[in-house]
Amino acid sequence: MLIKTEGLRGRTFATRAEANLALFEYIDGFYNSRRIQERLGWLSPIEFEEKYYADQATAERTNLKPRQPTLTC
Known part of the structure; x- marks a missing residue:
C-alpha cells in the first residue's frame, strides 16, 4: 500500500491509537x-483553491466599472 510506504514505513508505534493518529495526520495533512x-x-x-480565489478576484475587478455621472438639466 502506497500510504504505508510513504507515510509509515520504518516507524514504530506504542499503541494502535498512535498508529491511527500518524496515519490520519499523513492522509489529512499531506x-x-x-x-x-483528475477531477x-x-x-x-x-492549487485548485488558490486558482479559484484568484479567478474570483479577477472577475470582481473586471466587473467593477466606474459609474458614469448622470447629466441633469
Missing part, C-alpha cells in the same frame, strides 16, 4: 491536500 486529482483539472486541492 496526502489529500497535495495530491493532484480538479490535474491540480492539487490547494
Whole structure:
C-alpha cells in the first residue's frame, strides 16, 4: 500500500491509537491536500483553491466599472 510506504514505513508505534493518529495526520495533512486529482483539472486541492480565489478576484475587478455621472438639466 502506497500510504504505508510513504507515510509509515520504518516507524514504530506504542499503541494502535498512535498508529491511527500518524496515519490520519499523513492522509489529512499531506496526502489529500497535495495530491493532484483528475477531477480538479490535474491540480492539487490547494492549487485548485488558490486558482479559484484568484479567478474570483479577477472577475470582481473586471466587473467593477466606474459609474458614469448622470447629466441633469
